[in-house]
Structure formats: structure tokens, C-alpha cells
Amino acid sequence: xxxxxxxxxxxxxxxxxxxxxxxxxxxxxxxxxxxxxxxxxxxxxxxxxxxxxxxxxxxxxxxxxxxxxxxxxxxxxxxxxxxxxxxxxxxxxxxxxxxxxxxxxxxxxxxxxxxxxxxxxxxxxxxxxxxxxxxxxxxxxxxxxxxxxxxxxxxxxxxxxxxxxxxxxxxxxxxxxxxxxxxxxxxxxxxxxxxxxxxxxxxxxxxxxxxxxxxxxxxxxxxxxxxxxxxxxxxxxxxxxxxxxxxxxxxxxxxxxxxxxxxxxxxxxxxxxxxxxxxxxxxxxxxxxxxxxxxxxxxxxxxxxxxxxxxxxxxxxxxxxxxxxxxxxxxxxxxxxxxxxxxxxxxxxxxxxxxxxxxxxxxxxxxxxxxxxxxxxxxxxxxxxxxxxxxxxxxxxxxx
Numbered sequence: 388x389x390x391x392x393x394x395x396x397x398x399x400x401x402x403x404x405x406x407x408x409x410x411x412x413x414x415x416x417x418x419x420x421x422x423x424x425x426x427x428x429x430x431x432x433x434x435x436x437x438x439x440x441x442x443x444x445x446x447x448x449x450x451x452x453x454x455x456x457x458x459x460x461x462x463x464x465x466x467x468x469x470x471x472x473x474x475x476x477x478x479x480x481x482x483x484x485x486x487x488x489x490x491x492x493x494x495x496x497x498x499x500x501x502x503x504x505x506x507x508x509x510x511x512x513x514x515x516x517x518x519x520x521x522x523x524x525x526x527x528x529x530x531x532x533x534x535x536x537x538x539x540x541x542x543x544x545x546x547x548x549x550x551x552x553x554x555x556x557x558x559x560x561x562x563x564x565x566x567x568x569x570x571x572x573x574x575x576x577x578x579x580x581x582x583x584x585x586x587x588x589x590x591x592x593x594x595x596x597x598x599x600x601x602x603x604x605x606x607x608x609x610x611x612x613x614x615x616x617x618x619x620x621x622x623x624x625x626x627x628x629x630x631x632x633x634x635x636x637x638x639x640x641x642x643x644x645x646x647x648x649x650x651x652x653x654x655x656x657x658x659x660x661x662x663x664x665x666x667x668x669x670x671x672x673x674x675x676x677x678x679x680x681x682x683x684x685x686x687x688x689x690x691x692x693x694x695x696x697x698x699x700x701x702x703x704x705x706x707x708x709x710x711x712x713x714x715x716x717x718x719x720x721x722x723x724x725x726x727x728x729x730x731x732x733x734x735x736x737x738x739x740x741x742x743x744x745x746x747x748x749x750x751x752x753x754x755x756x757x758x759x760x761x762x763x764x765x766x767x768x769x770x771x772x773x774x775x776x777x778x779x780x781x782x783x784x785x786x787x
Contacts, residue, residue: 395576395608396442396465401474403460403632406431409472422631434460435632438474442576445606447599449623451613457632458612462580465610466499467491478576496525500569504581506561508553514540514564515549521572532571539567542601559590566601577609583618595622616655620644628652641665667748668741670776671760671769677702680709680729684720687712687728698756701732706766708759710734741768745776 404412412431415424422433435457442448450458463469465476467483475482478498483491500521508517515536522532540546543563553561562582569577579598583591599622602609613619619626620640628636628643636648644665647653676694678687678701691699691714701709710732720731737751738759748771751758757770 392443392445394441395444395478396610397475397477398438398440398442398465399475399477401438401461401464401476402436402472403434403457403464403469404431404472405434413472433632435464435471438634440627440634440637442608442610445608446624447602447609447611447622449611449613449619449626450629451616451619451626452629453614455631456614456629458614458629459580460632461629462578462610462612465576466495466501466578496572496574498575499578500572500574500576501578501580502562502565502569502582504584506553506558506565506585508561508564510553512552513549514545514551514553514556517553517564518568518571521568535571535573536567539571540564542570542604543567544597557590558586559594562586562594563597566598570605570607575608577607579609579611581612581614584613584615591618598622628655641669645669665745666741667739667743667745667758667760667771668768670745670748670771670778671741672771674700674767674770677706677767678712678728679704680732681727684717684725684728684731688714688717688721691717700736700759700767700770701728702767708736708738708761708765708767711736711756711759713756739771748776749773 402413406412406429408429408431412425412429412433413436415428416433416436420428425431425433438461450461452458460469464471467476467486471484474484476484478494481494483494486494509520512520515533518536518539519532522535527535537546537549540549543566545560545563545567548556548560553564556564565582583594586594595618598609598611611619611622623640625637625639626643627634630651636643636652638646643652644656647656676690676696676699678690678699680701680703687699691697698711698713700711703709712728712732716731716733717728720728725731736759737756738761739748739751741760741762743760748758752773757772759770760768762768
């Protein structure tokens, strides 16, 4: 997939072997041996092998896989909490695998904030004091770190809880404190390792929604680790799927659902409600014809007749969607001797964004007109008809 955004993190040929003789384990892998054989012959665990990917500025990238797939090892290699055996990890053009301890500490402070599964809050500190902790060890002045902590807590919806203690908060609220602490540290990259796994399902759903909203507001580059496919599909701009320490597929949620790379991925996504994840863009087709609001009714009716359609969308010259007009209405406009269709346009029309899940479209097909797909500038991108939705779901079902 081509991406024109700036690359924030570049990972190349990254491998990690747990054991005293990693070269032997890597040599066996290069000979085609798999993780179980390597362990049997060397007693070493192949944590990661030949990992290559980019993380783009401002995206929410999900790294997922089953237990033991290497996802937590990978996220810890990104900030060198675990030293890679070989390979490069570049952030803002700097390879952190080559840095001294002092240089690494400076890079971590500038770029990385981390949120863990177990909240990692100090029970004897107030909520605000927990959020301030990272700033405190950097010797920031008390007044300044207090201001930053209060602002971070407000961002995660915990204004008014500054003087409470972790024991007085629910699990979801405690995790918000962890996120606020990461925001206060103001790293350019937010690393989240199974951050919601310990939460109840309903709270977890709420936190996923809040994370998406927060990431949209802050545009902070976020890498999120999970073993939960639904969670990955729900929040990820892109997903990297790991198996036995290696990448088996990388792509958008829609690409993974509609074009699984192999049988393992196909089995992994079995049972997923594809109507919830596949989006309007997958079923969209270009609009064959549009008319402009200053067109005359006869001009508009002729365009519709030439294209054998009974309704047509009305757009400005820059494709901004105004509304829709139907053939019967145009015939009335002709009877009224109207010079333009402006006052006959129906502006109450079904429209969605390109990322709208397909299951949200079915209720919009009550009228026998296609659903318009528009961008954030209300420009018409294309249309979706009910048959196209059913076809797209049928195609996705064939890959399951």
C-alpha cells in the first residue's frame, strides 16, 4: 500500500533471539528452520525475525497476534527496553540501536511515552501526582508540571479527580490516568501494550472509542498492541499481524478482511462481522453523471435520459454535494417554466463518509436511490447501491 505521509519510525531487518548464542539461531532460521526446531536444537527462543515496516506520522498502528507471537517483544524493541539482536529502528532519522545509554535516555524522553496493561500507578500518590511523576523525575518546576498534569487529565475526561487516589477509581479511570501520564510526558509516539486487556468488555469498548477520539484530536503517532482481532479492527488505521515472531500480513482492516495473505490469516478472521468492518469505499462506484444547481431542468433531464437513470446528484463545480433531483421533479420544473433546478433540489439525502461500515448503510436504502459517499469537504466521491454492498459482502465471505 502506498502512503505519502511522513515516516515517523522505520524498522528494518529487526530480529531478536533470547539466548547466549543468537547467531546460531538466526543461521538456522535462514536455513528455513522454524521457531520450534530452533528451540529444540539450540535452546534459544526466536522472539522476532526479519521485521520490516514503517510507522507514519499521526497514524494509529495496531500490532497484533496470539500469545507468544512476539508483539510485546516488538514494541519493547522500538524504544530499546529490549535490545534487538540485529536490525535497525529509526525514529526521526536516528537509529536508536546505535545510541549510547545517555543518548537513548534523551531519545526516550523526547519521543516515547508508554501505557501498560497493569496501569502501573503508585497507590500512595494522588491522581495528579501520578500524572506528574515523569515530569518530576525530569526536575520540572512544580507549578509547571501541575499545569501540564491538570491539562492532560482534562483531555482524558478526569477533570475534578486530581486529588483522588487510584483505589478510589474504576479500572477504566485508572487506565485513563495512565494515558494522561503518557500525554503529560509529551513524547511524539505513544506506545500502548495490551493497554485495555484487563478491563471489562463494556469499559474496554468505551476506552477504544475514547482512544480514537484522543488520537484524532492530538494526532499523536500511536502503536497499540493487542491479541484481540475485534479491537484491532475497531481502532487501527493499519494492522500488522504477527505469528511466531514474523509478520504474516500488514494492511488496513479492510485489506486484511477482504484479502487475507494466507490460510493462517483467513482462519484468524473467521467469524468477524465483515459488514461492520468493510467500509463504504469498498462498495463505492463513481457517479456516472452529476448536474449543477444552475442547470436548466431540460439539460438535467437530458443527462439523466442519456444515462438511463431516474435521479441524479447535484454538485457544484468543485464536486461539493448539494442534493439530489428526480426525473418526476424535473418534469414539473419544466411545466413551471423554471430556468434552473435550484429551487427543486432535494437536500435531505442519504450520505456517508468513505470509512462508514457497510452495516450502517442498509437503513439508508429505504428510497430507490444510491447513497452518496462524500469526503470531509462534502465533495462527492462516488455512490453506493444496495446490490454493491451485498456483492462486496459476498466476495468477503468467499475468502473466509
